[in-house]
Amino acid sequence: MNENTNKVQFQQLFGTKIKELRKLKKLSLRQLSQRCNLDYSDIAKYEKGEVNIQLSTVFELSKGLEVHPKVLFDFDFLFNAD
Template identity: 55%
Template sequence: MKKLYKQEVLTLFGKRIKELRLERNLSYRKMAKECDLGYSKISKIEKGEVEIRFYTILEISIALKVHPKELFDFEHKWKDEAFM
C-alpha cells in the first residue's frame, strides 16, 4: 500500500514539475543546465521514476523561479492509512 501510494505522489509531483517547465518554455536541457543535473534525470523526475533529495527540489524551484511549495501544488486525495 505505502509503496503504491508513494509512487502515486511521485508521479503527481513530476507532472507538476513538467507543467511548470512547459509554462516557462524550458527544454529538458535548458532546465537541466539551470539545475546542474543531467537532462535525462529531469525526464525521470517528471515521470515519477526517481526519488529526489530536498536539495534537488530547491534547485528545481530556483530554475523554475517558484517557491518550493509551488512544486507540491497538485490535487491528491491523501490517505490516512498511508501515514500509519
C-alpha cells in the same frame, strides 16, 4: 490502495507538476538543466516519477524553474485513510 502505491503516486504527481511548470515556462529539458545543477536526462526521470528525489533536488528544480519550492507541491493529493 496500499501504502507503496500511494508513495509512487505522490512521486508521479510531483513529476507531472515539474513537467507542467517547465512547459509553462517554455523550457526544454536541456534549457532547464542549464539553469540548475541537474542533468537533463535525470530531470526527464523526475518528470516520470521514477526517482525518489531529495530536498537538494527540490531546491535545484525550484531554482531552475524560478518558483518557490511550495509551488512544486501544488497539486491535488489525497492520503488514503488506512
